[in-house]
Amino acid sequence: MLVGYVSDENYVAIAGVEFGFERDGASLTATSHASGAVFADITPGDWRVTLLKSGYTDKHVDVNVTGSELIPFRLLSDRMCGFMWPKWSRSGDTAEYCVHSTKEFRLDLWRYGWEKKFVRSLGWCDEHGPNAMVQILPDCDFTQTGVNWNRTGYNLEYQKHNISAPERSGLYYLHAKTRDGEFCSFPWIVSPPNPQAKIAVLSSTITQNAYNGFGGRSNYFNRDGLPNRPIVNSRQDLKRYTQPDTWPFEDTAAPLSFQRPEPSSCIPEDDQVTDTIAGRIESVFAPGEWRLLGRMETARVDGTRGIRLRPVLRNRSAL
């Protein structure tokens, strides 16, 4: 029986994933094909399924195998990434850092103005259980629902990852770094509780979300929803390339959740505000906006060296 397909966070098919199906003491194994297809000699019903492949987060899930509805199994690769949730806060409000890492990491808060200014360290993050700082991807099109990180196995109240937004408005970044040097950074927009300047700057979060392909969709490919099968080769599978002159490729658009990591917002640890912006799409994201903010602060555009960021929060359906 074709049970489903397995893909990574980019909806790219993963071959060679080991599957274990268990029910009532019976156990069967299978291995995913080059297309990510999972065939197993099982009957319909409820199964505990364990997925394992080196380089990805192992997990188990309870599924109802029907034979007619294919299960979109998802595995998260070991690459460190993270995001703040919410991605924007008012000064004094709390937000939660959601980081995926296979190793303990140090987390620091920085403010990105003309210079990267260290604000404070949030300490070293790890847990007693083996590999307990890895996150789990839901088996679905989470580009629509959000990744729901920090929701499975985060029951201990004092270990919730909430932090309070600093007093000063601005573009903040969280820096996560492991002992062996793996690094990722992700933005946090902090607006003032009350206007502090005569100029308001908007971060283009809605546009950034439109371009964020984490999960396998953005407003520029798979706009109406994930296809039935994961991608093997973009140029062969995506309508963006197979039907290049018909954009937007679909008449309808499914929602895109803000609650996803945004790899294109990562700014390398050593990048400075006057450096050229690395990457093709980063200029559209926070790395590009940071250059404007930095210039405003050094030019004292508002006379106080402080600016106010006020992101506009639109209903997701507006996308």
Added chain:
Amino acid sequence: MPLALPVLYASLSWIGIEGSGTPKVISLPLERSWNMLVGYVSDERYVAVSDVLFEFRGPGGVIVARSSISGAVYADILPGDYEVVLGRDGYGSKIVEVQIRENEPHQFRLLSDCLLGYVWPRCVKSGERSEFRVHAVEEYELELRRYGAEKEFVRRIGTFDEHGPRATMQITPDGDYTQTGVEWNKHGYHSKALNQFIEAPERSGLYYFHARSKSGLSFTFPWIVAPDQPRSKVAVLASDINWNAYNSFGGRSNYINADRLPPTPIINSRLELKRYTEEEHRSYDQDTYEPLSLERPDPYNHIDEDEQLTDPIAGRQGCHLAAAEWRLLGWMERKGLDYDFYSETQFHFDQVPLDEYRVLIISTHPEYWSADMYFRLKKWVFERGGRLMYLGGNGLNCEVEFLDDHSVVYQNTNWSHSEPQFAPGGREYESRFAKRQESEANLLGVVFTFPGIMTAAPYQVTEADHWCFEGTGLKNGDTFGQKSLHMRVPGGASGHETDKVSSSSPSNVQVLARGLNPDGGGAEVVIHEPTGGGAVFSVGSICWPSSVLVDDAVSRITENVLRRFLD
């Protein structure tokens, strides 16, 4: 065992493609068709290892099998005695004798290819010998350093390799070796010429072995060297019983699988460990707990080679284990304050001649103590004029019992830190130690409570006229202890876990300062002086030793108390 044996393949199946192109599982006919769950295979973290190849050598021949995704090993064999060979890339292969029984899955264990080590005994007196036990799959160098005011190079121990392939690789025993110890250097280390014993240096202190492999891996591990006889009037105890409580090597600590290993290895921690899956998780929900052996490598006590005394403490665990304790020792040496160094374990086994000392210092996170230790110390303070400096938090909170020289039972009782616990008469227990013995506040003046956990803040002075504040310039209401090297919970000297005065504290306890942690969670700095010349000074915070090198007030207060206690 003859080399050429008939081979039967167990669990033979593969996916074949039939005419329609639809994959289908095809099973091969076997001479025998039963398939028995022989056991599970896991690594040193008790994480399931798939694709491990097994050979079961028995009277009927050789059966081969392969572990499944959950680490389960199914094989087409009958119960009985087997020689089992197992191996997988990235792990050390091994051969074990196993009695296979139905319905009693065997726990096979493999050790991953990495660099690890420990020294045994971990705590000795000057002149005594210990054996270093290192796991490496390539040649490695070993050096000894003393961690005081600096990382002082003591000597190069040598370069280690052996003629046999991967012969410096260790073997972990099957089963739950968190209880029994890993027993490294047990197999194939018989040659006296190649023994790995080393004599403890003359000078007491915290020593570290530095192992470095040819490919650049590094691992460091501590060695506690006590004096052969007292040399100072101050004794400092390393909290090695607490180190062991947190050490999860083998898949158990006092924080995961505290009572015993579960029957099957872990696949994903957040989905399986009770610590993460239970909505209302009680830290300890059993009445009995299997022991945790001291004889295990302790990766949490690794200190990076380039980390220096005044650097922020790297890593989450170092902030309350040996790395933090080193900060206090280094500070003492920089201040010219002599000390003799012992472990808690040595104190338990009555190897610390208390009456030869004027001051005993316990620090950082001495959470687990035996009743013998507690009452011996209490008598020394209350009856023989001993002076105790408790420079830590969540101290003496739970009783331990030693079964032998390395097996420690952590008597957690059925306990939750975050909910009140009551005795049958309605009296509230203040701690796990109180539930079995008495509240540690009777001795320390303070006891751990849940508010303030995982926060850090400065202290605020409440009794500025007290002699401990001499030279600080602090007045009532002033704050101190803003600076800290504690990187797990940055924010100040009062934090991580904090203790406060309770109804069990001595009536003459005096609160000198209080942490500004949220929800009334600030640690209380207290002093009480029983009649007879004894005294106890407590700071009630794990973060205190991480501030002593970088915060002038914390340094001055600590020095004031120590010098006064030595008078």
